[in-house]
Amino acid sequence: MSGGVISWIAGRRNTMLARLVSLFTVAASLVVVILFCFRQDFHSGKEWIIEYSASWIPEYGIGMHLALDGLSLLMLILTFLIGVLAILVSWNEIGENIGFFHFNILWILSGITGVFLSMDLFLFYFFWEMMLIPMYFLIGIWGHENRIYASYKFFIFTQASGLLMFLAILGLYLVHGSSSGTYTFDYQQLLGTTMSPPLEFLLMTGFLVAFLVKLPAFPFHSWLPDAHTEAPTAGSLILAALMLKTGAYGILRFAVPLFPHASVSFAPAGMVLGIAGILYGAKLAFAQTDLKRLVAYTSVSHMGFVLTGIYAFNELAGQGVVMQMIAHGISTGALFILVGQLYERLHTHDLNRMGGLWEKMPAMGAMGLLFSMASLGLPGLANFIAEFLTLAGIFKSSILFASLASLGLVAATLYSLRIVQKVFFGRKTSAITARDLTVRESLVLGIMVIAIVFAGLFPQPILDTTKQVIVKTIHVKEQTGYGYH
Amino acid sequence: MATTDFLFLFPIMVIAGAPVMMMLIIVLVRNLKVIYTSSLVMLGIALLSLFTIVPQTTHQIGSLLIIDRYGIMFLGIIFFTSMLVTVLSYEYLCKHYGEREEYFIILFVAVLGASILVIANHFVTFFLGLETLSISLYVLIAYLRSRDQCIEAGVKFLVIASLATAFLLFGMGLIYAGTGTMSFLDMAQSMAKGKPLSVLLLAGYGLIFTGVGFKLALVPFHMWAPDVYQGAPAPVTAFIATISKGAVLALALRLFANHQGHHPDTIRIVISGISILSMFTGNLLALGQTSVKRLLAYSSIAHLGYLLITLLAGTNEGIEAAIFYILVYSLNTIGAFGAISVLSEQIRDADNITDFEGLFWHNPLIAILLTLSFLSLAGIPLTAGFMSKFYLVLAGVRSGLWLLAFSLIINSAISLYYYLRVIKTMFTPTDTVKAIRLTPLTGMVLIVITFSILLLGIFPSIVTGP
Numbered sequence: 011m012s013g014g015v016i017s018w019i020a021g022r023r024n025t026m027l028a029r030l031v032s033l034f035t036v037a038a039s040l041v042v043v044i045l046f047c048f049r050q051d052f053h054s055g056k057e058w059i060i061e062y063s064a065s066w067i068p069e070y071g072i073g074m075h076l077a078l079d080g081l082s083l084l085m086l087i088l089t090f091l092i093g094v095l096a097i098l099v100s101w102n103e104i105g106e107n108i109g110f111f112h113f114n115i116l117w118i119l120s121g122i123t124g125v126f127l128s129m130d131l132f133l134f135y136f137f138w139e140m141m142l143i144p145m146y147f148l149i150g151i152w153g154h155e156n157r158i159y160a161s162y163k164f165f166i167f168t169q170a171s172g173l174l175m176f177l178a179i180l181g182l183y184l185v186h187g188s189s190s191g192t193y194t195f196d197y198q199q200l201l202g203t204t205m206s207p208p209l210e211f212l213l214m215t216g217f218l219v220a221f222l223v224k225l226p227a228f229p230f231h232s233w234l235p236d237a238h239t240e241a242p243t244a245g246s247l248i249l250a251a252l253m254l255k256t257g258a259y260g261i262l263r264f265a266v267p268l269f270p271h272a273s274v275s276f277a278p279a280g281m282v283l284g285i286a287g288i289l290y291g292a293k294l295a296f297a298q299t300d301l302k303r304l305v306a307y308t309s310v311s312h313m314g315f316v317l318t319g320i321y322a323f324n325e326l327a328g329q330g331v332v333m334q335m336i337a338h339g340i341s342t343g344a345l346f347i348l349v350g351q352l353y354e355r356l357h358t359h360d361l362n363r364m365g366g367l368w369e370k371m372p373a374m375g376a377m378g379l380l381f382s383m384a385s386l387g388l389p390g391l392a393n394f395i396a397e398f399l400t401l402a403g404i405f406k407s408s409i410l411f412a413s414l415a416s417l418g419l420v421a422a423t424l425y426s427l428r429i430v431q432k433v434f435f436g437r438k439t440s441a442i443t444a445r446d447l448t449v450r451e452s453l454v455l456g457i458m459v460i461a462i463v464f465a466g467l468f469p470q471p472i473l474d475t476t477k478q479v480i481v482k483t484i485h486v487k488e489q490t491g492y493g494y495h
Numbered sequence: 496m497a498t499t500d501f502l503f504l505f506p507i508m509v510i511a512g513a514p515v516m517m518m519l520i521i522v523l524v525r526n527l528k529v530i531y532t533s534s535l536v537m538l539g540i541a542l543l544s545l546f547t548i549v550p551q552t553t554h555q556i557g558s559l560l561i562i563d564r565y566g567i568m569f570l571g572i573i574f575f576t577s578m579l580v581t582v583l584s585y586e587y588l589c590k591h592y593g594e595r596e597e598y599f600i601i602l603f604v605a606v607l608g609a610s611i612l613v614i615a616n617h618f619v620t621f622f623l624g625l626e627t628l629s630i631s632l633y634v635l636i637a638y639l640r641s642r643d644q645c646i647e648a649g650v651k652f653l654v655i656a657s658l659a660t661a662f663l664l665f666g667m668g669l670i671y672a673g674t675g676t677m678s679f680l681d682m683a684q685s686m687a688k689g690k691p692l693s694v695l696l697l698a699g700y701g702l703i704f705t706g707v708g709f710k711l712a713l714v715p716f717h718m719w720a721p722d723v724y725q726g727a728p729a730p731v732t733a734f735i736a737t738i739s740k741g742a743v744l745a746l747a748l749r750l751f752a753n754h755q756g757h758h759p760d761t762i763r764i765v766i767s768g769i770s771i772l773s774m775f776t777g778n779l780l781a782l783g784q785t786s787v788k789r790l791l792a793y794s795s796i797a798h799l800g801y802l803l804i805t806l807l808a809g810t811n812e813g814i815e816a817a818i819f820y821i822l823v824y825s826l827n828t829i830g831a832f833g834a835i836s837v838l839s840e841q842i843r844d845a846d847n848i849t850d851f852e853g854l855f856w857h858n859p860l861i862a863i864l865l866t867l868s869f870l871s872l873a874g875i876p877l878t879a880g881f882m883s884k885f886y887l888v889l890a891g892v893r894s895g896l897w898l899l900a901f902s903l904i905i906n907s908a909i910s911l912y913y914y915l916r917v918i919k920t921m922f923t924p925t926d927t928v929k930a931i932r933l934t935p936l937t938g939m940v941l942i943v944i945t946f947s948i949l950l951l952g953i954f955p956s957i958v959t960g961p
Contacts, residue, residue, distance in 0.1 A: 070889070139876040146915070151922050158919065165915060170908035177904055180892050 071183075071194035075130040080475040082126045084332065085259060088339050089126065091461065092251040093119045096244040098454050099347055111152060114144035118248055125256045131179045132195040134264070138220075139172055141253070145245065153240040160240035167233040171223040178216025182268065185209065201267055207275075214269035214276065221265055224257030227317050228287035231310045235294075238306035239359070243350030246302070250309050250346055251339035258316045258335055262328075266320070266483055273321075280321035281404070285414050287314030292421030296428065301352070302359045305345045308385055308425060311418060312338045318415055319400040327403020328480035329473050333396035336465055336472060341384040341393055344458040345429075348378050351451055352433070365436040371446040375434040377455045384462055386426035387419055392465035503554050503562045506541040506570060507614075510607045513537040514600045521596050531585045534599045535578060538606075542574040558678045561616035568818050569613035569745045576737050576825045577606045579833070579940055584730040586937045587836040591639065598638055605631040605734065609742035613749075618667045618677040621746060625663070625710070628739060629656045635734070636727040642843075648726025655719040659709030666702030669695055679750055700762060703750070710743040711799045712792075714772040724792035729844050732788060733832035736795050737825035744802060748817055751806050766807055770899055773800025774906040781913045788846040790913055791831060794872060797910060798824055801903050804887055808894040816886035823871065823883040823951060830868030830944045834861050837933065837941070848917060853925030860938070862921045864945045871948050873914040874907050879951035886955075 096115060121141025128134035142165060150161035179195070186203040187193035194200070205213075223230040238246045266273045291310030298304040312334065319331035351374065352367075353359060368375040384391040387398075397419060405412035447455070465472060501508075516537075517530055545567055553563040581602065588595045608628030615621045633656070637649025671677055673696040705716065712720035724732050751762075777797030784790040802824075805817035838845035838854075838861070845851075855862035871880030884907065891900045933941070 136876045139881075143870065143875060147922065150919055161919075162912065162915065166908060166911060169911055170905075173904045173907055177888070177892075177900065180889060180900075184892060 070132075071187075071192065071196070072132045073130050073194075073196055074133060075196055076124075076127040076133075077129045079479055080477070081259070081262065081332065081479040084336065084472060084475050085126045085255060086123060088255070088336055089119060089122050089252055091457070092247060092339060092343055095343070095347070095454050095457065096247045098450060099247060099350060100242060100244040111148070114148050115244060115248070117141070117144040118148070119252075122248075122252050122256060126259060129197045130195050131182070131197060131200065131264075134197075135172070135176055135179060138175075138256070138260075139169070141256075142168055142172075145249070145253070148245040148248075149237060149241045152242040153245070154242075155240070156236070157240045160236040163233045164237040167223055167230070168220075171220040171230070174216045175220035178213045181209075181213050181216070185213075197264075203268070207271060210269050211272040211275070214265060214272040217260070217265045217268070218276070221257045221260040222283070222317075224260070225254060225313050225317060226257070226310060227283050227313065228290050228310065231287065231291070234310060235303050235306040238309070238346070239300060239302045243346060243353075246306075246346040246350070247343045250306075251343035254309060254313055255335050255339060258313070258320070258331065261317075261320055262331070262479075262483055274323070277321040277323060281318045281408065281411050284314045284316070284318030284321065285411060285418075287311065287317060288415055288418035289314075289421065292418055292425060295425040296421065299361050300359045301361050301364070301429070301433065302346070302349045304361070304425065304429065305342060305349060308345075308422070309338070309342055311422065312342065312385075314418065315397060315400050315415065318404055318411065322400075322404045322407045322411075324403050324406050325477075325481055326406065327400050328483065329476070330396050330399030330401070330403055332476045332480065333392060333465070333469060333472065334400060337384070337392035337396045337462065340458050340462045340465070341381050341391075344377070344381040344455060344462075345385065347451075347454060347458075348374065348381065351447070355445070361432045364433045366434075368434040373447045373452065377447070377459070378434055379430050380459060381462075382426040382430050384466075386422040390463070390466050392462045392469070395466060395469045499554070500556045503548050503556065504560075505548065506544045506574070507607070507610055509537055509541040509544065510603060510610055514603045514607075517596075517600050517603070521600075525596055527585070527588065527595050530596045530599050531581070534581055534603065537603070538574055538578045538581065542571065542578070545571050545574070555616070559617045559620045560611075560614050562614055565745075565749070565814065565818070566614040569741070569821075570610055572741060572818070572822050572825060573606060573609050573613065573738050576741075576829060577602070577734075579829045579944070580730050580734050580738070582936055582940045583733065583829070583833045583836050586934060587728060587730050587839060590839070590841045598635070601631045601634050601638075602734070605635065606738065609738050612742040613745040615746060616679050616749075618671070621750075622660075622663065622667070624746075625743070626660065628742065629660070629710075632656075632731075632735065632739060635731045636723060638731065639728055642726075644726040645728065648723045651719055651726075652723050655709060659706045659716075662702045662709070663706030666699045666704075666706060669699030669702065673699060697761060701765070704747075704762075704765070707743060707747045708769065711740055711747075712796050713769050713799055713803070714776040714796060715769075717773070717776070717796045720796060721789045721792040724795075725786055725788045725846065729788070729832050729836035729839055729846075732791075733829050733836070736791065736828045736832070737821075740795070740799065741821045741825060744799070744817070744821065748806060748814060751809070763807060766803055767896075767899060770800045770803035770807070771902050773797060773803070774902055778906045778909045778913075781910070784913065785848050786846045787831075787835060787848055787851070787917060788844065790848075790917070791828065794910065794913070795828070797906060798872070801884070801887060801906075804891040804896060804899050804903065807896055807899070808890045810890065810894060812886075812893060813890040816883070816890040819955070820883040820887055823879040823948075826944055826947055826951075827868045827871045827880060830864050830941075830948065831872070833941060833944065834865040834868070837861060837937065848920055851917060851920045852923050854921040856922075856924060860933075860941065864941050866918050866921065867945055867948050869914040869918055871952070873911050877949070877952050879948045879955070882952055882955040 093115070097112070100111065100115075118141045121137050121144070124137030124140065125134060128137055146161050146165045149157055149164060151157075153160060182200060182203065183193060183195055185205050186200050189204060190199075192199070219230075223233070226234045234249075238249055241249060288311050291307050291312075291314060295304050295307035295311060298307060316331050316334050316338075319327040319334065322328075349359065352364070356364065358364070380391075384393045387393045387396075401412055401416055401419075404415055513534065517533060520529060520533060548562070548567070553561060555561050581599065584598065584602065588598060605628055608624050608626070608631065611620055611624030612628065615624055633649050633653045636652050637645050639645045667677070670682065673693055674682055676682060708716040709719075723735065727735065774797050777793045777795070777800060781790050781793035781797070784793065802817060802820060805813040805820070807813075808816075835845055838850060851862075851865070854865070867878060871878035874880045874884040884903070888900045888903060891903070
């Protein structure tokens with residue numbers, strides 16, 4: 011089984027090196043990977059479903075340690091699903107340098123896969139940085155007008171924060187090494203390192219900065235609207251649906267378990283940041299005239315729920331966070347796809363130049379309506395489950411925060427309805443002649459509809475998959491023995 | 496001298512004999528290709544002979560030279576880098592006319608100077624090596640006499656280097672007056688006794704460090720670097736940036752790190768200050784450059800600033816980190832200058848950033864090499880530069896140099912901007928297509944550099960392990 015993990019990566023590297031491999035082969039190989047994921051048995055009681063470990067740079071205690079548990083598995087399924095869709099979406103959009111484009115897409119995907127699998131902090135950082143360069147190229151080469159600025163901003167924000175995390179990783183490595191005598195980057199050995207509270211807090215801050223920038227949490231979100239807006243559709247899709255999740259995953263997997271005491275004391279601040287993100291993101295989303303920017307800001311708002319949920323430290327909120335990660339990946343991803351499709355037809359992102367498109371494109375309108383509803387949390391769709399669980403969890407730990415966070419739902423209703431109203435209804439601004447959805451586009455959106463409805467109606471399999479991990483993570487609070495109320 | 500001494504000195508003697516042999520060859524037949532081939536062969540012999548003498552113990556020759564693993568590692572780096580430079584120089588010289596054969600002779604003399612520096616154990620050999628290196632560099636920099644810039648750069652370097660030499664000599668004199676010895680080991684012993692340094696010695700060390708600082712182009716002694724980098728022919732610039740600086744740094748490490756961190760506080764503070772200043776100045780000034788050669792000059796100032804961390808760490812780990820860093824940095828720099836020299840024309844070097852526009856779309860091989868070199872200089876994972884920075888930071892942090900490590904991190908983020916700017920240019924589509932012919936050997940060298948950057952980035956153990 012461990013060989014399987016390696017062969018994913020190795021096999022995928024090979025396709026990447028053969029850069030001119032056709033789109034179809036790539037998509038097919040990704041589908042195979044997804045099928046492989048589904049065949050795993052994730053109901054066993056073991057901690058890891060698959061584990062693989064080999065030494066890499068033994069002098070410094072760096073190992074090639076990969077492991078898969080419920081949370082990573084779920085994230086991997088999402089990764090490959092979105093990966094396939096990203097390739098399908100860019101079928102017509104990308105006309106130049108197709109080989110290099112796909113090289114970058116696959117490189118990003120493998121970086122993200124690595125992030126979700128690494129159990130060695132050095133390896134984790136390695137993958138974490140590995141996905142940045144191709145993303146930079148993706149935005150910088152195939153993006154829209156202002157792409158150069160956006161790609162710099164994206165890169166420097168994430169890279170600088172990543173370097174801080176790296177320093178924190180080194181700090182943790184040394185602290186662990188000097189207290190226990192073994193210098194290692196291995197996650198499981200580093201768990202439970204004892205250190206003085208100020209030091210723990212300092213190191214946690216290093217990790218958190220990287221994760222919060224990636225998430226992105228208020229006030230580190232300013233790279234996101236630019237990067238999302240300027241990236242090609244596939245880029246925005248991967249950014250929104252996958253890269254933001256690596257931040258949340260990082261907090262769940264690394265920041266909280268490695269620094270339990272500091273995390274508990276940071277929790278109120280984390281929740282405040284999350285709520286600020288929810289409200290501020292929603293407000294800015296409502297004020298945008300650029301459709302893609304609007305969707306980008308909704309991400310900030312939705313990720314606020316994730317952050318608040320994580321720091322509520324209870325099982326309900328934890329489950330909600332995982333649901334939110336999946337649901338946001340699908341719904342926001344779908345909205346970005348729709349925006350991309352509109353752009354292909356109308357060559358604009360400006361809301362004021364759209365309107366009355368329902369008549370011309372009823373199918374697309376219906377899709378738009380559905381995903382906007384998902385974004386505002388309509389019952390029956392995955393986002394509802396996610397937000398409901400998160401809010402219920404937050405309510406348990408703080409009534410004030412829960413009520414503030416639920417204001418975010420009202421705001422979400424406002425901006426989501428505004429999308430539908432401005433784009434599909436309203437006054438017709440000009441005589442637009444545009445096709446409705448093509449078969450390929452319907453296929454892409456159809457997959458997402460199925461996914462989001464399924465997750466909305468039958469959330470239980472997803473919750474079961476990650477239950478073990480979440481319970482373990484949020485137990486942090488009980489273990490540390492002191493909390494806040 | 497015993498026979499074993501000759502055995503250990505064999506590589507050096509090959510290098511020293513090569514210029515003589517080549518001069519004789521020129522007398523018989525003046526042909527660029529012959530000279531080029533023979534210099535490659537000589538360097539190859541010298542490099543291979545290193546493997547036969549890897550000693551288990553340190554071997555001292557008189558009190559002047561010392562041959563240990565450390566020195567051998569550096570000799571290996573120097574010979575290997577020289578081979579790369581030689582290949583690039585040939586490609587570059589093919590575009591020019593006139594008497595080009597002597598270039599390789601002078602190059603060998605410079606290599607000889609650098610090799611003596613890394614195994615020097617005494618002020619005399621230190622000075623001898625440094626002067627041999629510097630004097631041949633004046634000639635090399637000004638080699639293309641038809642270009643005004645070259646002459647200007649040569650003269651600038653001459654003036655600055657002589658000044659630095661004066662500082663060095665004065666410093667050596669003061670230290671000799673203070674300790675009564677010119678051998679590094681004896682000096683280290685007298686330092687390690689823990690007595691506070693007398694003003695005389697402190698001034699001596701300060702002056703020596705000034706001289707070394709000039710050679711390494713550390714802030715505030717860095718003014719010459721951009722002009723010389725820009726004016727000199729691209730392969731020569733590569734030589735200055737890698738071999739010359741590497742050898743001087745190797746010597747500084749031997750001189751200062753011998754004390755295993757027993758530096759008095761004043762020296763520590765000064766070195767830290769210079770290191771941080773170099774990092775920031777180099778990176779900030781590089782931001783606005785439009786000439787890639789100047790940009791690399793400023794980036795090298797910053798990189799040398801990073802390397803000073805190892806000087807302060809003084810541990811074995813720090814020295815290993817330094818060796819690895821210099822190796823990787825040499826590869827990156829040769830990669831970058833290699834691409835520049837391949838793209839250069841007879842009239843001028845391709846050092847303007849616009850020369851790289853759209854390179855990726857019409858010359859993917861060179862562009863990939865250049866992209867990797869720059870990413871590696873920036874320290875992005877998967878390239879060797881990342882690993883070398885990792886070792887450096889780790890060595891620094893282990894010796895408690897948090898401030899320096901932190902400013903290295905900040906500077907890595909700053910430096911990304913200008914490295915990315917060059918990379919971005921290469922991916923900008925253009926209409927002008929410039930066809931570039933590569934000789935097979937040059938192409939091979941470029942591919943070797945590309946692969947070693949990747950290989951060292953993924954499996955650094957192959958070098959650091961044994």
